[in-house]
Amino acid sequence: MSQVVFDERMVAATRSFSPSSRKPGLVMQDWLQHWPSLNVVAPRMVARKHLAQAHDPEYVDGVLDCSIPNGFGNTDPDVARSLPWTVGAMVTAAVLALRETTTYCAPVSGFHHAYWSRGGGYCTFNGLMVAALHVLKQNLADQVFILDCDFHYGDGTEDILQHVQPGQGPVHRLTRRIHHFTAGEHFGRGASSAEFLGWVGDAMFSIKRHPADMRRKLVLYQAGADQHVDDPLGGLLTTGELQRRDNIVFRYINAYGIPCAWNLAGGYQQEPDGSIPKVLEIHRNTMNESLSA
Ligand SMILES: [Zn+2]
Secondary structure, eight states: OEEEEOOGGGOOOOOOSOOTTTHHHHHHHHHHHHOTTOOEEOOOOOOHHHHTTTSOHHHHHHHHTTSSOOTTSSOOHHHHHHHHHHHHHHHHHHHHHHHHTSEEEOOOOOOTTOOSSOOBTTBOSOHHHHHHHHHHHTTSOSEEEEEEOSSSOOHHHHHHHHHSOTTSOTHHHHHTTEEEEEGGGTOOTTOOHHHHHHHHHHHHHHHHHSSSOGGGEEEEEEOOGGGBTTOTTOOSBOHHHHHHHHHHHHHHHHHHTOOEEEEOOOOOOOOTTSOOHHHHHHHHHHHHHHHHO
């Protein structure tokens, strides 16, 4: 059973090839039409010091003060205003999932290409790493598993994991308890969708098999819509195969009672009028699997 962390402060209306800054609002509108009784809770915003767990503090200040470009390559104050809320939604989803041993969705995107000290690829701050470090630091979880099923390699996540290494203080001990599975490392254009789905199953099996208490594990599942075969920046899977991907993940989550926070990530199929019905369909299918798997 998925619940959603959302309010309007997570939305920004910047002009970009990527619809990700306005997507939380569009997705919520679509979901509430399909599931009017969906449980929606408000996010808590993250402070600069929380962002600085995973990022260079100078980068954090520069982006939020609009003196360093965000991941969209601009210094739009509306994007800067929204960022503590989009990352905050992911952190809130992670905390609530662990406290309640359940699944929460943060309908946000734009995390995994954010490096320690720079953004890119429509990603500014790495909400996956901020959330992972936060729940470990707060001793809410013993192990965090980032399952990144976006089409692209989670290079920013990997950079931050590499950055906080020995000599960097206590954070390094935490990163040993963060396990990073990123599909983009293994599967490029033309790869086999069957092998991809096998990889997802293997990842979930290894998460289940990890000896930590199920309720002290956290899966951060990034359900990227650019994994669709028709995506201009993707992808491998048909609509049905994407549903299969989500079904594999949520069947494990639900069967073994593993706390899970999931988010949206990429998806670039856009109509000439700027609407994104195909992307919304993919995200709706993920929510459907989360509710029914
Ligand atoms: Zn992507």
